[in-house]
Amino acid sequence: MNILTSAPASGLMGDVKIPGDKSISHRSLIIGTLSIGETKVSGLLEGEDVLGTAEAMRQLGADIYKDDQGIWHIHGVGIGGLKQPKETIEMGNSGTSVRLIMGLIATHPLEITFTGDRSLSGRPMKRVTEPLREFGASFKGNEKGTLPITVRGTGDALPIKHHMKVASAQVKSALMLGALNTAGTSVIYEFIPSRDHTERMFRQFGVPITEEKITLESGVKATKITVTGQGELKPQVLNIPADPSSAAFPIVAALITKGSDITLKNIGLNPARTGLFITLQEMGADLTMQNKRLECGEPVADIRVRYSCLKAITVPKDRAPSMIDEYPILCAAAAHAEGVTVMRGLEELRVKESDRIAVMVEGLLASGVEVREHKNGMSIKGGRGVKGGCTVKTHLDHRIAMSFLILGMNAQEPISVDDGTVIETSFPSFTALFNTLGANIYSPMVQIYTPLKME
Ligand code: S3P
Numbered sequence: 001m002n003i004l005t006s007a008p009a010s011g012l013m014g015d016v017k018i019p020g021d022k023s024i025s026h027r028s029l030i031i032g033t034l035s036i037g038e039t040k041v042s043g044l045l046e047g048e049d050v051l052g053t054a055e056a057m058r059q060l061g062a063d064i065y066k067d068d069q070g071i072w073h074i075h076g077v078g079i080g081g082l083k084q085p086k087e088t089i090e091m092g093n094s095g096t097s098v099r100l101i102m103g104l105i106a107t108h109p110l111e112i113t114f115t116g117d118r119s120l121s122g123r124p125m126k127r128v129t130e131p132l133r134e135f136g137a138s139f140k141g142n143e144k145g146t147l148p149i150t151v152r153g154t155g156d157a158l159p160i161k162h163h164m165k166v167a168s169a170q171v172k173s174a175l176m177l178g179a180l181n182t183a184g185t186s187v188i189y190e191f192i193p194s195r196d197h198t199e200r201m202f203r204q205f206g207v208p209i210t211e212e213k214i215t216l217e218s219g220v221k222a223t224k225i226t227v228t229g230q231g232e233l234k235p236q237v238l239n240i241p242a243d244p245s246s247a248a249f250p251i252v253a254a255l256i257t258k259g260s261d262i263t264l265k266n267i268g269l270n271p272a273r274t275g276l277f278i279t280l281q282e283m284g285a286d287l288t289m290q291n292k293r294l295e296c297g298e299p300v301a302d303i304r305v306r307y308s309c310l311k312a313i314t315v316p317k318d319r320a321p322s323m324i325d326e327y328p329i330l331c332a333a334a335a336h337a338e339g340v341t342v343m344r345g346l347e348e349l350r351v352k353e354s355d356r357i358a359v360m361v362e363g364l365l366a367s368g369v370e371v372r373e374h375k376n377g378m379s380i381k382g383g384r385g386v387k388g389g390c391t392v393k394t395h396l397d398h399r400i401a402m403s404f405l406i407l408g409m410n411a412q413e414p415i416s417v418d419d420g421t422v423i424e425t426s427f428p429s430f431t432a433l434f435n436t437l438g439a440n441i442y443s444p445m446v447q448i449y450t451p452l453k454m455e
Pocket of ligand 1: 169
């Protein structure tokens with residue numbers, strides 16, 4: 001455990017370099033492994049989750065390394081070319097890694113056991129294993145459907161026709177990856193849009209994929225995605241945009257810290273990821289998107305952020321999938337916004353790295369913020385100052401740790417988190433970057449007394 005403390009900060013100033021997008025980084029390693037030849041990736045996020053995916057891809061036969069210029073090289077084995085690893089695949093804290101890679105393995109004749117840390121071992125996997133059975137894969141594990149799980153993939157997969165039951169890009173992507181080593185065309189119907197990084201990257205690597213907005217006979221609207229398998233993927237040169245979910249932390253920090261004026265470079269603005277930016281603008285945030293362009297098949301821009309007086313809003317429920325990872329940091333903004341911010345439609349937040357509704361409510365109450373927990377969300381009364389002076393439990397959740405350190409920047413007393421090491425998952429440069437901008441985040445001196453053992 002490594003306690004981190006955040007004490008009141010002065011205005012944040014300067015240009016900010018945010019690490020690469022986590023979702024796109026995972027996909028670049030996985031899809032690069034499935035092409036024959038060398039894929040080169042710059043801007044890869046070097047957080048624990050993504051490094052875990054790189055290690056898993058090595059176990060499956062890819063040659064992956066980083067050169068002196070910081071460019072990652074992936075020598076892929078091609079669709080159908082994955083090899084049987086000798087060991088279990090250990091996925092640490094990363095739900096995206098385990099769910100996407102299970103999809104991949106489901107249609108290869110391999111038998112692999114996946115394990116994870118305490119947080120990942122409590123997260124639901126049936127949402128992905130059940131639909132993957134439709135390809136002909138089988139799974140061994142416990143009744144609850146949590147890790148450890150052994151996947152027995154099939155070498156003779158049948159194409160699927162699947163109606164999505166949860167709004168989840170991880171489930172959709174697992175099925176799309178499974179479809180790659182399946183003869184014929186698999187069809188996925190998506191009813192609530194989720195991030196489409198896999199669709200964009202498939203197109204870039206030359207996978208035959210179609211996407212069409214349709215209305216089913218029942219009158220329900222859907223996106224119909226088709227993926228035709230067993231083609232050949234062409235290696236690519238990718239430049240990964242900065243992660244909007246990581247950018248959210250300095251953006252909110254600047255909005256709530258008087259005198260701030262920062263510019264974040266090269267931030268991904270995929271419309272399925274920009275819910276928080278829209279919400280903050282509705283709350284009165286001064287955000288300007290500059291220099292809009294395309295990188296890696298994704299829209300990007302530089303974002304200038306200035307301190308703003310925020311006012312509370314009710315966040316539309318249907319916006320949740322486009323900002324699902326951003327609710328913890330939105331809570332910090334809400335604590336400083338005049339009025340009651342209402343967030344609903346957040347059932348999925350209960351099965352993230354932690355139960356993010358319960359854990360945020362617990363930490364906000366400890367920090368002296370008025371908050372009410374709902375089954376599917378929370379309401380926060382803001383604009384009355386944040387007392388602080390507490391240590392918040394992070395429950396192995398990186399976004400909880402970072403959100404409370406941002407809240408501490410404007411509290412009357414410092415706020416600590418019990419374990420700062422979890423931030424390594426997605427934003428290893430977090431503390432150094434914030435301190436350069438003007439924050440005051442530090443590890444309090446801990447004196448460790450080890451009694452001498454008497455013989
Ligand atoms: C992700 C999808 C989201 C998100 C996660 C990354 C992805 O999860 O919360 O951090 O890369 O596909 P769900 O698919 O469970 O919504």
